[in-house]
Amino acid sequence: MSARPLRWGVLGTGTIASLFVEDLRHEPGSVVTAVASRSQESARAFGDRLGVPRCHGSHDDLFADDQVDIVYVATPPATHAALGHGAIAAGKHVLIEKPFTLDAAQAVGLVDAARAAGVFLMEAMWSWHLPHIGRLRELLGTGALGDVRLVTADHGLNLPSALAARLYEPSLGGGALLDFGVYPVSLAVLAFGGKPTRITAQAVMTSTGVDRQTSVVLEYGDAQAVLTATIGADTSNRAAVSGTRGRVEIPAVWYRPNRLELTGETGETELFERPVPGVGLHVEAAEARRCIEEGLLESTQRPTAETVAVMETLDGIRTAIGLRFPSENPDRGVS
Ligand SMILES: NC(=O)c1ccc[n+]([C@@H]2O[C@H](COP(=O)([O-])OP(=O)(O)OC[C@H]3O[C@@H](n4cnc5c(N)ncnc54)[C@H](OP(=O)(O)O)[C@@H]3O)[C@@H](O)[C@H]2O)c1
Known part of the structure; x- marks a missing residue:
């Protein structure tokens, strides 16, 4: 670990x-030195509550803060690309909440800009750094599951607009697919190693014009992922990856710190469990710090190519269900 802790600047003062x-x-190895909000009062209240010393009333002030090494973008999805570019232009390393951007074109733009600036960039897909997902990655890497034939994954919470207005707002990149579906889609991309060959999807829309619920079949040659996401019901929130030689099952809530059960070819089982303190978000921060200390510009646990493949898959699903965001040029296809 480096002698000086990594100094984080947080953009946004909300839940995450x-x-x-x-x-x-x-x-x-990390310390939060600064927070920025669209209002000075909100930044100050956040800083007072959580012990963050430097409280900025604008994002630009945080980008200019020389006490910040890495910016954590924790604002709504529609703002991620612009804020990410702001941080990169200021020479800061960047961790951007999921979904990384609104679409794949924005994601590629950020990746190119970060490479050109020589700064570290990662999507904050926190689960990907948790021990059980690490074990799954290991099992996939060694071929212990054989050929993966089926991935099933679900993410659903009952969040009416009174509780989560952001999720119902098209101009902020709302809807079940981007906010929640990014987890199941990420699992399919991890298990199959990239984008699907064919996408089928259907959605139920809200009166505000985002998807309340989306059901997806991703085809990978003769294999499939069957995925669901909803902001209208508390669902099972389970996942499974099944192959010709074994199966991994992750009980609810599969994307949080959890156990994983491996069932092998002859029916033998292995239970993997490694408790993590807190919610588990510090594990992604530790991964960002490790990469930066080692001079890496991206993480092997959540490489930017995987993030882009996920965004391309989400673009394809959005084409299938007809979900567009107001900022998108209607002349440009989203797939
Ligand atoms: N990893 C996870 O488990 C997890 C969980 C929840 C959310 N998330 C992700 O984190 C992001 C934020 O979600 P959240 O639930 O924390 O949202 P939230 O509670 O609504 O907070 C978002 C914050 O962003 C700022 N903001 C709101 N509108 C903005 C705008 N138009 N432009 C710039 N800033 C704006 C606000 O801070 P100020 O008013 O102070 O500017 C607000 O407090 C999303 O991408 C979401 O998918 C991840």
Whole structure:
């Protein structure tokens, strides 16, 4: 570990920004030095509540803060690309909440800009750094499951607009697919090693014009992923990856710190469980710090190519269900 802790600047003062700062107490190599909000009052209230010393009333002030090494973008999806570019232009490393951007073109733009600037860039797909997903990656890497034939994954929470207005707002990149579906789609991309060959999807839309619920079949040659996401019901939130030589099952809630059960060819089972303190968000911060200390510009646990493949798959699903965001040029296809 480096002699000086990695100094984080947080953009946004909402739910995940608060949880992230609280969890960083479990990451001794990191310290949160700054927060930025669209209002000085909100930044100050956040700083007072969570012990963050430098509170900025604009994002640009945080980009200019020389006490910040890495910017954590914890704002709504429609703002991720512009804020990511702002951080990169200021020479900061960047961690951007999921979904990384609104579409794949924005994702590629960020990846190119970060490479050109020589700064570290990663999507905050926190689950991908948790021990059970690490074990799954290992099992996939060694071929222990054989040829993967079926991935099933679900992410659903009952969040009416009174509780989560952001999710119902098209101009912020709302809807079940981008916010929740990014997890099941990421699992399919991880298990099959990339984008699907064919996408079938159907959605139920809200009156505000985003998807309340989306059901997806991704084809990978003769294999499939069957995925669901909803903001209208508390669902099973389970996942499974089944291959010709074995099966991995992850009980609810599969994308949080969890156990994993492997069933092998002859029916033998292995239970993998590694408790993680707090919510578990500090593990992604530790991975970002490790990469930066080693001079890496991206993480092997969540490489930018995987993020782009996920965004391309989400683009394809959005084409299938007819979901467009107001900022998107209607002349440009989303797939
Ligand atoms: N990893 C996870 O488990 C997890 C969980 C929840 C959310 N997320 C992701 O984190 C991101 C934020 O979600 P959240 O639930 O924390 O949202 P949230 O509670 O609504 O907070 C978002 C914050 O962003 C700022 N903001 C709101 N509208 C903005 C705008 N138009 N432009 C710039 N900033 C704006 C606000 O801070 P100010 O008013 O102070 O500017 C707000 O507090 C999303 O991408 C979401 O998918 C991840």
